[in-house]
Amino acid sequence: MKQYECKKCGAVNDIELVTKGTQTGLYCKLCGTWIKWVGKDEMMFAEQIINSNNSNESKLNNQKTTAKERVEAELAEVTDRKNKLYYFVGTSKYAKLSAKSKELLSKQYNIMLEYIKVLLDRLDNWEE
Numbered sequence: 001m002k003q004y005e006c007k008k009c010g011a012v013n014d015i016e017l018v019t020k021g022t023q024t025g026l027y028c029k030l031c032g033t034w035i036k037w038v039g040k041d042e043m044m045f046a047e048q049i050i051n052s053n054n055s056n057e058s059k060l061n062n063q064k065t066t067a068k069e070r071v072e073a074e075l076a077e078v079t080d081r082k083n084k085l086y087y088f089v090g091t092s093k094y095a096k097l098s099a100k101s102k103e104l105l106s107k108q109y110n111i112m113l114e115y116i117k118v119l120l121d122r123l124d125n126w127e128e
């Protein structure tokens with residue numbers, strides 16, 4: 001299955017469609033970087049990915065979940081993103097980034113680590 005990967009931050013399928021004039025572009029939802037122009041033939045596929053991502057996000061909101069389940073889901077999401085960033089650092093795409101981009105990704109990684117600690121502490125001290 002085809003995937004859209006952001007060349008700047010490495011996000012996979014975190015996309016949005018933006019119309020500029022008569023063209024529709026595919027942009028990264030995380031960093032806002034343009035990925036490519038989308039033709040009519042590819043538009044349906046991109047919309048399916050966006051709808052799939054939205055339905056996955058809304059499942060948590062639509063289900064009757066407890067607050068603890070939402071925190072656990074958020075922890076899983078942040079941990080997954082942290083792991084993706086960790087593996088991205090070992091790729092050739094990362095090596096080609098500017099020093100400023102590498103610094104920003106490093107800060108982002110450290111922020112995710114701190115947030116994971118906060119979520120773990122919150123779950124450890126959970127009171128119903």
